[in-house]
Amino acid sequence: MAEQPIVAYITHQRSFTVVCPHCAQPQVFKLDDIPQNSRNPFKYECPCGVCTNVLLNARRNYRKRVNLGGVFTVAFESKKIERLCTVLDISATGMRIATDSCRTIHQGQLLHAKVVLDNSLRSRLTLRGVVRGIIPDNARLLLTLEFENLNPQEEEILRVYLMP
Numbered sequence: 001m002a003e004q005p006i007v008a009y010i011t012h013q014r015s016f017t018v019v020c021p022h023c024a025q026p027q028v029f030k031l032d033d034i035p036q037n038s039r040n041p042f043k044y045e046c047p048c049g050v051c052t053n054v055l056l057n058a059r060r061n062y063r064k065r066v067n068l069g070g071v072f073t074v075a076f077e078s079k080k081i082e083r084l085c086t087v088l089d090i091s092a093t094g095m096r097i098a099t100d101s102c103r104t105i106h107q108g109q110l111l112h113a114k115v116v117l118d119n120s121l122r123s124r125l126t127l128r129g130v131v132r133g134i135i136p137d138n139a140r141l142l143l144t145l146e147f148e149n150l151n152p153q154e155e156e157i158l159r160v161y162l163m164p
């Protein structure tokens with residue numbers, strides 16, 4: 001029987017709570033008490049004797065501040081112009097990028113952004129994101145993108161990347 005792990009979310013205080021699915025007893029852990037490179041999901045044995053698989057995760061809305069270079073194109077533009085951008089923060093559901101001011105970017109447009117993460121694998125991702133916010137910032141635009149149709153591999157790369 002493949003047991004579905006329960007998910008524990010990491011808080012900003014670098015701790016997380018596991019609630020035993022059997023007796024509902026909560027147990028708080030500090031992230032710093034967990035050995036580096038320990039397995040995820042890991043086995044947790046409750047004092048009541050029940051063993052559970054726990055998957056440690058960053059919160060869906062956790063935004064990692066980054067400074068990554070990238071390029072993007074507007075998906076349905078007939079002329080695919082690659083524009084430079086800087087990724088300012090990234091989460092499991094979207095990211096904020098800065099780019100040079102440009103009149104042809106509108107709310108609701110789909111962008112394809114090629115980004116190289118600063119992880120050990122230097123993962124190259126082409127992330128599809130819909131423009132949800134545009135803020136002019138001097139000669140730049142700050143764009144809020146909401147990811148669309150991430151595949152399981154991209155989701156997994158981001159999940160690991162977003163671990164604090």
Ligand SMILES: [Zn+2]
Binds near residue numbers: 020022046048050
């Ligand atoms: Zn228990």
